[in-house]
Each structure stands twice: as C-alpha cells, then as structure tokens.
Amino acid sequence: MTTQDATVEDVRERFSIGTSLRRVARGELASVRVLLGIAVIWTIFQIANDRFLSAVNLSNLTLQIAAVATISIGVVLVLLLGEIDLSVGAVSGLAASVMAVLSVQKGVAPELAIVIGLLVGTAIGLFNGFMVTTFGIPSFVVTLAGLLGWQGAQLAVLGDTGSINLPPSTITDLTGTFFDPAVGWVLGAAAIAAYAASAIRARTKRIQAGLEAVPLVVVVVRIAVVAAAIIAAVAILNADRGVPLAAVIVITLMLVFTYITERTRYGRHIFAVGGNEEAARRAGIRVNRIKLSVFALASTLAAAGGILAASRLLSVNQQSGSGDVLLLAIAGPVIAGTSLFGGRGFVWSALLGAIVIGSISNGMDLLGLASDVKFMITGAVLLIAVTVDAATRLRRQHTR
Secondary structure, three states, X not given: OOHHHHHHHHXXXXXXXXXXXXXXXXXXXXXXXXXXXXXXXXXHHHHHOOOOOOXXXXXXXXXXXXXXXXXXXXXXXXXXXXXXXXXXXXXXXXXXXXXXXXHHHOOOOHHHHHHHHHHHHHHHHHHHHHHHHHHOOOHHHHHXXXXXXXXXXXXXXXXXXXXXXXXXXXXXXXXXXXXXXXXXXXXXXXXXXXXXXXXXXXXXXXXXXXXXOOOHHHHHHHHXXXXXXXXXXXHHHHOXXXXXXXXXXXXXXHHHHHHHHHHOHXXXXXXXXXXXXXXXXXXXXXXXXXXXXXXXXXXXXXXHHHHHHHHHHOEEEOXXXXXXXXXXXXXXXXXXXXXXXXXXXXXXXXXXXXXXXXXXHHHXXXXXXXXXXXXXXXXXXXXXXXXXXXXXXXHHHHHO
C-alpha cells in the first residue's frame, strides 16, 4: 500500500460511522449530541401533547427563541475569549427601553430609535471592554456590576409609567412580518446553495493547501441533511403564516458571525486569545483590542435581542431583560458545546442551545405545568446537560 493510499484509508476511517459514534461517546461532535437531544425532547413532548409539532406551535417556537438566540451569539464570542458577560440580560432590557421611550414618547422615527438602541448596547460593551482591558478587572466583576447598574438605568429610563406599549411600526414588524410561501422557498433555496458552496469551497481549499480533507461523500451527506432540514422548516412555517422575518434575521446573524469566527483572521485571533492569552500576545495579536471589540459586539447583539423581544411582546416594561434571560443566553451555548474556559466552541451553538431550552419551555407551557415545576425541570435539564458534557470530557482525557 502506498503512502497516498494509507492517507486515504486514514481519512475514511476518521469519518466512518463507527468512528463518528465513538467521537460522540467521548464528548466530541457536540452538535450531533445536541441534535439527538432535540429529537428526544421533541418526541417526548409530541407524545405528551400532539400539538407540539404542529405548524402553528413550531412557528411560535421560532419567534420565542429569536431574542435569546441573538443574545447568545454575543455570549458565544465572549466565551470563546474565556471571559463572561453577566450584563447581557440587563443590556437587552435597557436598549429596548431606550428604543421604546424614543419611539413612543419622544416621537423619534422607529428606525432611528432601533439604531440608537443598538448604539446604547455598543457603548456599554465598549465600557465593559475598557474596564477589563485597562484596569485588569475580571469580566465577571465588571459585568456583574453592570447587571445591577444597567437595570437601574432601565428603571430610570422608563420612569413612573414602568411599561410602554408599542404601536404598529417597523419595530413590531421585526417579529410580525411573515413572507409569502414563494419567498420562503426562495430563501430556503438560497440558504441551501450558500451552505453547499461554503462546504465545497472549504474542502477545495484544504486540498489545495495539502491538508487532510473530508471525503466528498461526507460533504454530500452533510449538504443533503442540511437541505432536508431547511426544506422541512420552510414547509412547516409555510403551513402556518410563512417564514418569519425574525428567523431570517437570526439565521443571517448566525451565518455572518460563523464566517467571521471560522474564515477570518479576526476570528482566529479570538480563538487564539481564548486558548492561551499570553501565547497570543507573544504572537503579536493585539489582545486588548480583540477583547474590546468582542465585548462591544456582545452588548450590541444583546441590544438586538432585547429589541426583538420587545417586538414580539409588543411592549417594554421594568421586567424586560430580567428573569431567566441571562441564564438561558449563557446556558444555551454551553449546552451545545461552547466551553466556559475559552478557545473552543462555534456560533451555531447559540441557535442549537436556544432550540433546546425554548423547546423545553414551550412544551411545558403546552402541558400547562405550574411555574415552580417549570423552573425545577429547566434547572435539572441544564444541570444534566452540563454534567454529561463534563463527564464525557473527563472520559476523553482519560483515554488519551
């Protein structure tokens, strides 16, 4: 057997079904584990209530997870640095409150109010990054202070009214707009084409660089699976009101930040800083600049999530951004495989984690469970998921 033949055999062995199953058992291929978990959750709730997988409920689920998924994208970026941002929930509420006050009470154009709300998030993120990089204060402390401080700022912005209802406008259209079926299919076809082109291009570049590449049959299977999922999603959403604009916004953000983290120098620098900050600094990476920009992006995305939440609920109040928003925004990516210690994870974990948590919450609502039971079950599921992840990592370390 020649060296080339041996290399081909090694690649085939690495991507074989048996090897893939063993990698899942060792805690690798986190996305596969999460997808299996989603399948189990959906099966359980469908058996308990046959309305769970209906087009109407899945459409509602899509809208419910849009805000948390958007916030979680920023959380993923911060976690990749090995940092934490505990203020994202409060920032989402404050940004939404600023937008609502400007639009409803001050007569500012809705579009401009949205932009100002996003800029509020950006400014807060720059402040967080400045405190962390300039004074060396742990991000946990800085953002914990922000968790309290920005909630106070939100109460001050809302004033005595405490609640603002949003009239029909561009703001409410963000989650109230649904595309015609034909447009939905066009968007689905575009998404499939984009994924296929990206997968093939990535494989071609690795071959040209003389690196180990995924077998073509594996790429084809992946494209087929993604295409089937997209077709099913579009068909289900079209059976209700159509593909919602909110879903398009979230998927677009996922694609953009996936490209940034996986295909750009800036993204590689984020992973490098999270993997080993001192080594990254010695390699010439401007660590402080990377941290500053990531915190700014995280808070901007938190503001965007708050605006989407306000759009869906048609109001902003003193509870906006509070409750379990922070917990869900951080727990989702961790459940889906993003490390709390930096240097390992992927942007799509934000969406996968949001689907897991959103599905559990939605299913329990359909079953009419009391709030105390819902909180306990959600907490137990999160703990089990993190425990399984920790156990599989320990197993992987012992087998090395």
